Amino acid sequence: xxxxxxxxxxxxxxxxxxxxxxxxxxxxxxxxxxxxxxxxxxxxxxxxxxxxxxxxxxxxxxxxxxxxxxxxxxxxxxxxxxxxxxxxxxxxxxxxxxxxxxxxxxxxxxxxxxxxxxxxxxxxxxxxxxxxxxxxxxxxxxxxxxxxxxxxxxxxxxxxxxxxxxxxxxxxxxxxxxxxxxxxxxxxxxxxxxxxxxxxxxxxxxxxxxxxxxxxxxxxxxxxxxxxxxxxxxxxxxxxxxxxxxxxxxxxxxxxxxxxxxxxxxxxxxxxxxxxxxxxxxxxxxxxxxxxxxxxxxxxxxxxxxxxxxxxxxxxxxxxxxxxxxxxxxxxxxxxxxxxxxxxxxxxxxxx
Amino acid sequence: xxxxxxxxxxxxxxxxxxxxxxxxxxxxxxxxxxxxxxxxxxxxxxxxxxxxxxxxxxxxxxxxxxxxxxxxxxxxxxxxxxxxxxxxxxxxxxxxxxxxxxxxxxxxxxxxxxxxxxxxxxxxxxxxxxxxxxxxxxxxxxxxxxxxxxxxxxxxxxxxxxxxxxxxxxxxxxxxxxxxxxxxxxxxxxxxxxxxxxxxxxxxxxxxxxxxxxxxxxxxxxxxxxxxxxxxxxxxxxxxxxxxxxxxxxxxxxxxxxxxxxxxxxxxxxxxxxxxxxxxxxx
Amino acid sequence: xxxxxxxxxxxxxxxxxxxxxxxxxxxxxxxxxxxxxxxxxxxxxxxxxxxxxxxxxxxxxxxxxxxxxxxxxxxxxxxxxxxxxxxxxxxxxxxxxxxxxxxxxxxxxxxxxxxxxxxxxxxxxxxxxxxxxxxxxxxxxxxxxxxxxxxxxxxxxxxxxxxxxxxxxxxxxxxxxxxxxxxxxxxxxxxxxxxxxxxxxxxxxxxxxxxxxxxxxxxxxxxxxxxxxxxxxxxxxxxxxxxxxxxxxxxxxxxxxxxxxxxxxxxxxxxx
Numbered sequence: 001x002x003x004x005x006x007x008x009x010x011x012x013x014x015x016x017x018x019x020x021x022x023x024x025x026x027x028x029x030x031x032x033x034x035x036x037x038x039x040x041x042x043x044x045x046x047x048x049x050x051x052x053x054x055x056x057x058x059x060x061x062x063x064x065x066x067x068x069x070x071x072x073x074x075x076x077x078x079x080x081x082x083x084x085x086x087x088x089x090x091x092x093x094x095x096x097x098x099x100x101x102x103x104x105x106x107x108x109x110x111x112x113x114x115x116x117x118x119x120x121x122x123x124x125x126x127x128x129x130x131x132x133x134x135x136x137x138x139x140x141x142x143x144x145x146x147x148x149x150x151x152x153x154x155x156x157x158x159x160x161x162x163x164x165x166x167x168x169x170x171x172x173x174x175x176x177x178x179x180x181x182x183x184x185x186x187x188x189x190x191x192x193x194x195x196x197x198x199x200x201x202x203x204x205x206x207x208x209x210x211x212x213x214x215x216x217x218x219x220x221x222x223x224x225x226x227x228x229x230x231x232x233x234x235x236x237x238x239x240x241x242x243x244x245x246x247x248x249x250x251x252x253x254x255x256x257x258x259x260x261x262x263x264x265x266x267x268x269x270x271x272x273x274x275x276x277x278x279x280x281x282x283x284x285x286x287x288x289x290x291x292x293x294x295x296x297x298x299x300x301x302x303x304x305x306x307x308x309x310x311x312x313x314x315x316x317x318x319x320x321x322x323x324x325x326x327x328x329x330x331x332x333x334x335x336x337x338x339x340x341x342x343x344x345x346x347x348x349x350x351x352x
Numbered sequence: 353x354x355x356x357x358x359x360x361x362x363x364x365x366x367x368x369x370x371x372x373x374x375x376x377x378x379x380x381x382x383x384x385x386x387x388x389x390x391x392x393x394x395x396x397x398x399x400x401x402x403x404x405x406x407x408x409x410x411x412x413x414x415x416x417x418x419x420x421x422x423x424x425x426x427x428x429x430x431x432x433x434x435x436x437x438x439x440x441x442x443x444x445x446x447x448x449x450x451x452x453x454x455x456x457x458x459x460x461x462x463x464x465x466x467x468x469x470x471x472x473x474x475x476x477x478x479x480x481x482x483x484x485x486x487x488x489x490x491x492x493x494x495x496x497x498x499x500x501x502x503x504x505x506x507x508x509x510x511x512x513x514x515x516x517x518x519x520x521x522x523x524x525x526x527x528x529x530x531x532x533x534x535x536x537x538x539x540x541x542x543x544x545x546x547x548x549x550x551x552x553x554x555x556x557x558x559x560x561x562x563x564x565x566x567x568x569x570x571x572x573x574x575x576x577x578x579x580x581x582x583x584x585x586x587x588x589x590x591x592x593x594x595x596x597x598x599x600x601x602x603x604x605x606x607x608x609x610x611x612x613x614x615x616x617x618x619x620x621x622x623x624x625x626x627x628x629x630x631x632x633x634x635x
Numbered sequence: 636x637x638x639x640x641x642x643x644x645x646x647x648x649x650x651x652x653x654x655x656x657x658x659x660x661x662x663x664x665x666x667x668x669x670x671x672x673x674x675x676x677x678x679x680x681x682x683x684x685x686x687x688x689x690x691x692x693x694x695x696x697x698x699x700x701x702x703x704x705x706x707x708x709x710x711x712x713x714x715x716x717x718x719x720x721x722x723x724x725x726x727x728x729x730x731x732x733x734x735x736x737x738x739x740x741x742x743x744x745x746x747x748x749x750x751x752x753x754x755x756x757x758x759x760x761x762x763x764x765x766x767x768x769x770x771x772x773x774x775x776x777x778x779x780x781x782x783x784x785x786x787x788x789x790x791x792x793x794x795x796x797x798x799x800x801x802x803x804x805x806x807x808x809x810x811x812x813x814x815x816x817x818x819x820x821x822x823x824x825x826x827x828x829x830x831x832x833x834x835x836x837x838x839x840x841x842x843x844x845x846x847x848x849x850x851x852x853x854x855x856x857x858x859x860x861x862x863x864x865x866x867x868x869x870x871x872x873x874x875x876x877x878x879x880x881x882x883x884x885x886x887x888x889x890x891x892x893x894x895x896x897x898x899x900x901x902x903x904x905x906x907x
Contacts (some may be wrong), residue, residue: 060531062638078536079639087535093528096633097550106546107536140632151532194478359734363742366727372743373785377760378752384759427658434654437647444655450891455662458847458886461865462879469672469876476668508665511658514774567754570850576865586755593759593854609756629662 009194010071010161011039012057017066018218019052022086027050028218029066034162039188039195040237041209043202045241052200057196058164059083068258069169070161086155086193087164091171093151094139100126100150107158120211128187145176152184156191158310163188163195169204181208202242206230209313214238232267233240236279236349245279246319250348252276257348265345276348277311284344293338295319311337381613384606392437397607406588406608413568413584414615420506421563422515427507428514428563430557435515436522449519453514460572467505467577471496499583505573510563516563524634551633556625565619568612585612657756668882673877699874705863705880710774712859713845717838720787725834728795729826732804746792749785750888754850765855776857783814783845791837795855798833832896838892843886 012034027049034040042050054343057063057068059080068075075083094103104122113121123232126132129149131142139147146309148168155163165184169177185208188195199205205212213223214237222234233239240247250259251272257266259278285295287309299310307325310318319339323331331337369561400406431448438445455463470477471489481487495501512627525548533543571586582588592605676682688695696703722745732736749757761782768778804826811825827834849861860882867875 058535060534062640077639080531080732081537081539083535084537086534089528089531089532091528091531092526095499095529095532095547095551097547106533106538110537110542154532154536164535355750359730362730363727363735363738366723366742367782369784370788371782372764373761374745374748374752374757374788377757378748378766379754380760380763430654431658434651437651441789444651446891446894448655450661450887450894451662452891454843454883454887458843458883460847460849461861461868462669462883463665465864465868465872465876466669466881468872470668471664476671477664508662512664513747563753571753571755572853572861575849575853576868586753589755589759590854593762606759610758612753612756614750616753617751 005344009192011036011069012071012162012196013067013069014053014057014192015067015069016198017053017056017063017068017164019049019056019061019064020090022063025218027056030215030218030220032213032220032223034196036194036196037192038210039185039197039208041197041199041205041212042215043199043205043212043242044215046200048215050215051199052218053215054164054166054196054198055131057162058087059087060291077249084158084160085162086133088148088151088155088166088168089100090167091144091147093146094154096139099136099138100131100142100153103139103150104154104157106154111158121157122153125157126150128156128190129153130183131304145180148172148180149183154186155222156187156193160193163193165195165197166195167199170199170201177204182349184208212242214241232345233279233347234268236268236277236347237300239279239347244282244320246282246285247277248280248317248319249351250276250278257346260339260341262341262343264341264343267347271348275351277351279347279349280341281346282320282322284342284346285319285325286340286342287311287321287331287337288340289335290338291336293336295337295339297333297335297337300331300333302328311339313339378613381606381609384603385610387603389603397603398610401607401611406585406604407481409582409585409588409608410611413536413586414585415562416499416502416506417567419503420510421560422501423507424510424563425515425518425556425560428511429518429559431511432515432518432522435519436525440523449515452515454512456509456513456516461576463505463508464573465575467496467501467508497578497580501577502574502584505577506567506570509570509573510567513563514559517559518555521552521559521630521634524630525551542601554626555630555634558623558630561619561623561626565623566617568616568619650825660726662831666883669876669880673873673880675873685873688874689877689881690876699867700875700877701858702863702867703774705858705860708779708858709846709860711777712780712783712848713842715777716783716787716845717841719780719784720841721792721834721838724788724791724795724837725827725830726822728792728799729804729822732799733808743792746788748788750789754786754848755854757782758851758854761851762855776852776856776859778854779848779857779859780845782851782855783841783848786851787837787841787844789838794833794837794840795830798830798836800835802829835896836893839889843889846882846886867873 007289012032014030014032017027017030018025020219030053031050032042032053035099035135042053044050052061056063059075059078070083094304095106098106099295101119101122104125105118108118108121123132123135126135126149129152131146131149131153131167134142134146134150139150151168168184169180181204184197197205197208197253204217206229209226210323211223211264212226212229213228214221216237222229222238224232228239229242235244248259250257250264252266252271252275254273256263257278258264264278264280294314295311298312301308302325306322309321309323309328309331311321312318321339384392385397387393388396401410435445435448436578467475469475472478473490475496480491481489491498496504529547529551530543533547538546569586571590574584574587575590578587582591589605589608589612673685674681674683676684688698727742727906759855765782766779768781772778807829808821811821815844817826846860848859849865851857852859853865860878864875864879864882867878
């Protein structure tokens with residue numbers, strides 16, 4: 001076990017923060033709260049303002065209006081080098097002329113720690129991120145994943161008030177990404193630092209965060225636990241951005257939406273009754289082979305224990321269903337199938 | 353005919369041309385430096401390099417090159433830094449780099465003329481200073497056509513060259529390094545001292561060496577500016593080549609030429625070494 | 636209040652404009668002085684006669700035959716040097732990448748060698764070689780293009796090598812060969828279109844270099860633009876100052892256009 005002191009973590013609050021770049025409204029009155037020790041992921045497509053939010057919190061970017069409170073104190077006049085926030089960038093942020101250990105020591109040297117204390121702390125941090133044996137290597141001698149581990153150690157070494165992770169995994173291979181994702185979570189829980197994590201990868205956000213905030217066009221569309229976001233999306237955007245959704249035509253009535261003849265409960269209220277599109281998850285779609293049915297299997301993809309089956313309806317709408325792989329034998333392409341929907345709540349939107 | 357041989361045929365024209373117009377001239381210099389007028393091997397030409405006036409020419413050439421290299425490197429690096437703070441595709445950067453390309457490589461005779469027109473005896477600035485401010489810049493003698501003038505005019509093409517060779521290194525500095533330094537608590541000064549400074553040092557020293565070699569090799573500007581005497585080595589070589597009075601001077605010229613090659617080769621080898629370090633850090 | 640970050644950006648912009656402004660002034664002053672000198676009329680008047688003469692070519696030829704000869708020679712030297720540089724270098728560099736990778740270091744070394752051999756030194760060694768050139772093809776100034784090709788090698792090689800590094804020549808060639816192309820087709824229809832901007836930049840750099848070359852022409856007693864300018868500088872400074880300024884501006888325009896060639900290429904590539 002390492003002797004890392006567990007920092008207590010501070011609360012972070014963004015109030016009505018706005019920022020415009022030329023004609024682009026990058027942030028449009030963003031409100032965000034991070035509880036002490038919490039890991040919040042900001043998720044959204046590129047250009048949604050998530051990185052701007054992180055950089056404003058770090059002090060690398062100015063807000064046009066709004067307040068930022070760290071531990072209850074407004075940090076507006078505090079320059080980036082006094083904000084005491086550890087930051088991990090997407091890539092290439094290690095100083096190439098310093099070894100891994102010297103990179104980690106960099107912030108400690110700034111805090112006037114003795115050489116011995118620095119050295120000890122750097123090794124301890126490199127241990128923590130799992131590359132204690134590579135302390136003497138230069139960044140060019142490390143793989144992308146190892147470099148990001150060093151960057152994480154460097155950010156944590158200074159025991160920051162807040163840890164900021166700006167797409168730290170997006171430049172890595174899929175396999176390394178999974179590994180490091182889990183480790184970031186483990187380490188974050190261990191040190192207990194309040195953490196903001198920015199990503200465009202929904203799987204990453206859902207796997208890692210205490211809470212996920214989905215952003216679009218400079219605003220927070222929804223914030224909640226990963227499960228909440230996935231199961232109860234508040235808007236059509238969240239439903240289509242997080243996880244897969246079929247867009248199926250339906251009719252919205254007083255007691256729900258009717259899709260393919262099945263009545264389904266509706267999650268969002270603000271849509272006018274009449275013809276709508278319902279966003280239905282693949283796991284809510286069930287298929288039964290039936291020679292008399294008029295839908296046909298057009299493609300099958302095997303994903304291990306599960307499989308995705310694409311079905312064409314008579315009006316040529318394509319529907320994706322998720323089924324257990326064990327059932328694939330009954331559903332080769334060309335099979336006539338009956339499509340039924342499970343009564344799971346869905347989000348509806350006005351037809352496009 | 354084997355395939356390998358046929359492949360080699362494709363590069364024959366290049367090697368023949370380079371052999372005749374580059375390798376043979378180089379050998380002519382290298383071998384000629386050790387031949388007497390009678391065609392026999394001798395060390396006389398090389399020992400003639402120890403003559404006072406040749407040693408002085410070399411010393412002056414080296415001082416001129418070193419002074420203008422350092423001046424050019426410092427000012428050029430500053431201009432380069434100002435440029436990288438602008439967008440890469442901005443008009444400022446485009447105009448300044450193109451202008452630098454022209455002034456660095458193209459100058460020669462034109463630069464000499466430009467300075468005659470500026471601070472020559474009837475130059476624009478000379479007249480302005482004399483008539484409007486009552487200052488005579490040539491009160492202590494006409495220095496434009498001598499070593500001080502060369503320092504001034506050479507610096508004028510060294511600065512643009514520095515911009516061109518140093519810009520890639522400046523572009524290699526990633527904004528994340530500054531941001532990382534600051535998020536770890538470092539000031540701007542700390543960033544320059546501990547991160548940007550050490551990272552740019554090899555490129556800076558390497559570029560300065562390149563500037564030195566450039567000034568050391570330059571001929572046209574000096575030839576157009578200096579009409580009396582031969583203060584620096586290239587002009588000594590000119591007089592050795594064109595002098596018809598003293599026979600046997602031609603091979604001393606070759607010895608001086610060889611001396612120049614040695615100096616430039618050493619400097620360029622150091623430059624290549626530093627360049628390799630730079631590309632490992634800043635690519 | 637403006638944010639800390641924006642205030643720093645503004646400070647940086649001010650620094651940029653001060654540095655660029657001051658140095659622009661320092662660098663434009665001598666060029667302005669050239670212009671002022673060439674428009675100096677008798678008794679402090681402004682006259683454009685010299686510049687009018689410069690565009691009136693028949694009159695120019697009559698008044699300054701030396702200059703005219705030099706300009707003509709430089710014109711041919713530019714054409715021939717660019718042609719020889721490209722014909723010699725492009726196929727060789729591509730061929731070495733494709734078929735003779737082991738020769739690459741040697742070719743690179745030879746191409747960059749002129750950087751360590753000052754022109755003044757090269758001219759010493761070239762003198763006997765040019766004695767043979769005179770023996771075979773005569774002593775015309777235009778034969779200088781052979782030496783100029785050597786001077787252009789480092790710049791042209793770097794440009795072409797950079798261009799080739801940006802594409803995977805080997806795979807492109809293999810793909811074309813597998814579709815039935817011969818080597819000539821590979822070179823002309825596959826490789827060349829992909830390094831067009833690199834070839835163009837090699838050509839532009841060669842043009843600028845040849846227009847500005849003085850050392851070799853002067854010491855081999857040949858005529859070119861710069862030799863003529865220098866020679867005239869003693870007797871008719873005004874016209875020679877004007878021509879040298881015009882040549883400098885021409886070279887600047889060439890390099891400025893070159894900076895757009897590079898950009899268009901980048902943009903093409905970024906579009907999927």
